[in-house]
Amino acid sequence: MVRMDNKFIPPDNVVDLLKCSLCDFYLSVSPIYLISDDGSQYKCGRCSSIKTMIAIRANMYEHLAKLMTFPCSYKECSEKLVFADVRDHEKTCLNRIITCPKANCHDSYKIWNISAHFKDKHADLFHTNMFMIKNVYAYYNIDVLEKNGKTYISLFDFDDINFGVSICSTESSNGAQFEVKLTSDNSKYTISISNQNIIMFNEREHCFKCVNGTCKSKFHVYKDNRKEVSKRMTTKVNRESVKKLFGSGLITYTITIYDKAEIKEEVKERDSKEDLKDSLIRKAKKIFLQMLECPICKEYMAPPIYQCLSGHTVCTTCKAKMDCCSTCQSKIENTRNFALEDVSKKVELPQFEDKKSLKNEGGVKRGSSEEVDGADCPQKVAKK
Structure with a gap:
């Protein structure tokens, strides 16, 4: 028996006797089991999931095997392997x-x-x-x-x-x-x-x-x-x-x-689409906020929102101070812009330092702690 790197290499005539009785590979993968009454048959860890009438763990053999090197079970492979490395090697051996x-x-x-x-x-x-x-x-x-x-x-x-x-x-x-x-x-x-x-x-x-x-x-x-x-x-x-x-x-x-490259490209493309989606959402929110800005006082409008005969909007506070539209001079009556009012309830306005601006109803921050119900309690929100 030759010794190399603190491991023993058994002679070929000895190692050839150390074979699994099921697959005929070397007894070089744990767990090793004794599977016969007369002690002549063993099965290796490659076959451990195959049930046998007798299955007694050969602990003493495994202790000795850890001190030995084994050839790869595939004949054209010349590798000599320690007991712990045989399983992983045989999974990827090119001579398999x-x-x-x-x-x-x-x-x-x-x-x-x-x-x-x-x-x-x-x-x-x-x-x-x-x-x-x-x-x-x-x-x-x-x-x-x-x-x-x-x-x-x-x-x-x-x-x-x-x-x-x-x-x-x-x-x-x-x-x-x-x-x-x-x-x-x-x-x-x-x-x-x-x-x-x-x-x-x-x-x-x-x-x-x-x-x-x-x-x-x-x-x-x-x-x-x-x-x-x-x-x-x-x-x-x-x-x-x-x-x-x-x-x-x-x-x-x-x-x-x-493959890995295609997965990376797919993730990149998906992230790009998500970035585009986020960008579009930010632009849409900016447009909605601009729509909610009163052209007179420059504050965000909350219901009720009025409009002139040409469709220009104005907040309820500024409407009370004027008879004609500041943009086109059309008469302002009691025509409501319900579509914009609906938008105002769904768009979240920027946060404000003023503690009185914390109430949120329908997604719109109000300038009062009181409930807002249509035209009964007109309010508007100051821009930051």
Whole structure:
């Protein structure tokens, strides 16, 4: 046994004996369990969710394993790893070998070659940028999507309650997300679910053979538990809600991947729209305040607001002091500008230092602590 950096490297003939009895990978991922009466069979942490008749935690072995280094379980990889690092390395190892997750296909290849394999062998299930699947009531499926050099695997499934979708990445998703849209030819409505997280692809869990009940692998988590596949879908849509909205006709769901750059651009565009909206609101408020300004005393008007025959407004206080409009010299009678009065009740006026200006009725600050009711108690508000 060779020692390196305070860790021991067991000889190849020894480490080859330290294999999981289920998946045949090294016993290099915790927790490690003894699963036989005679002490000859163990299962690794990769298979810990698979139930066995016997499952006794091999604590002594794990203590010793922490002092050892192990080779990567993928044969073409030359990495030597400490016990604590094996799990994370194998998730992203470029030499990682998988068996095609598509039903009725038993080809094995390196994980990074999945796009080329689907493009060559399962072209109807290979897409770029986005894809659509019709008649979601009819079947479950697996699809491969390629975008900006990255590969994503889509799994669609359903049970009696929900439709379920999971989007997996063969490498770090780097902040990418996806959107699901459900539409129907018989309806103008759309169900849209955005900002959905992408998860790492795990061939032990994301196997289409497990989904359709044909998986023969003894170390796949859901090979004997078909219903559990649906439960673990990351995005779910209630079937009853879909049926109420669309009926039972042909339904299409569309998957669109958004990478980090596109998400940033979308956020930027949304923020820009919000800034524009805020700017328009501020301009509108300024215009309304100008409309509420009495042309004579320059104070904000509150009901009742009068107008001349030509439509020029004046506050009730100034009206009492004049017979003709100061703008066009038209006669001012008792014609009310009810539209402007309604605006005055909804526009919040600027704050004032005068404590007597604190009363607020209908969104307008008044100059009196008494109630204002139409023309019975005319008031106006001093500008700041």
